[in-house]
Amino acid sequence: MKKAIRNTTIADRILFLLLIVTSIAGLVYTREAFSLGSDVLVEVNGKPVYTLALDVNTEISIEGTDGRTVLEIKNNKVRMREADCSNQTCVKQGWISKGTIVCLPNNIVVIVGSRSKKDIDAITG
Numbered sequence: 724m725k726k727a728i729r730n731t732t733i734a735d736r737i738l739f740l741l742l743i744v745t746s747i748a749g750l751v752y753t754r755e756a757f758s759l760g761s762d763v764l765v766e767v768n769g770k771p772v773y774t775l776a777l778d779v780n781t782e783i784s785i786e787g788t789d790g791r792t793v794l795e796i797k798n799n800k801v802r803m804r805e806a807d808c809s810n811q812t813c814v815k816q817g818w819i820s821k822g823t824i825v826c827l828p829n830n831i832v833v834i835v836g837s838r839s840k841k842d843i844d845a846i847t848g
Contacts, residue, residue, distance in 0.1 A: 760777060760820070760821055760834075760835035760836040760837050761776070761777050761778070761836075761837045762774060762775065762776060762777060762835070762836055762837060763775040763776075763777055763794075763796060763801050763833060763834070763835055764833070764834045764836060765783075765785060765794065765831065765832070765833050765834075766831070766832040766833075766834070767785060767786075767787055767788075767829075767830060767831050768788065768830045769830075769832075772785070773785075775796060777796060777799050777800075777801065777820070777835060778799055779796065780796060780797045780798070781795075781796050782794070782795045782796070782804070785829075785831055787807075787808075787826060787828075787829025787830055787831045788828065788829050788830045789807060789808050789828040789829045789830075790806070790807025790808065790829065791805075791806075791807050792805065792806045792807065792808075792813070792826055792829050792831055793805040793806075794833060799820055800818040800819060800820045801818070801819060801820075801824070801833060801835060802814075802816070802817055802818045802819065802824070803816070803824055803826060803833070806826055806829065807829070808826055808827075808828035808829055809828065810828070812826075812827075813825065813826040813829075813831075819835060820835065821835050822835060823835070
């Protein structure tokens with residue numbers, strides 16, 4: 724083991740240190756990017772139709788392209804309780820407290836996030 728450490732060059736040590744720093748920075752960024760949200764944004768056909776608080780228990784019916792979908796918010800979590808689509812993937816996803824639920828046949832997207840956080844989606848130019 725000592726022989727292996729002695730055989731490393733300064734470039735090897737710098738590369739190793741750079742990998743460790745990059746890994747730690749990635750963990751910090753991921754934790755911040757996927758932190759728990761406080762709001763639920765509901766979009767139909769790419770247009771926002773509802774912005775709801777995640778801490779208020781409620782149930783809403785959303786009319787999508789392929790039929791009706793029922794969204795339920797309870798105990799700081801959200802789920803698609805019912806959907807008229809054939810594959811039911813959005814319903815099978817279950818409860819989430821962060822992230823996104825998508826119902827492709829109905830063109831409905833549910834995003835759990837925070838209004839106070841101003842993230843940059845993309846920069847073009």
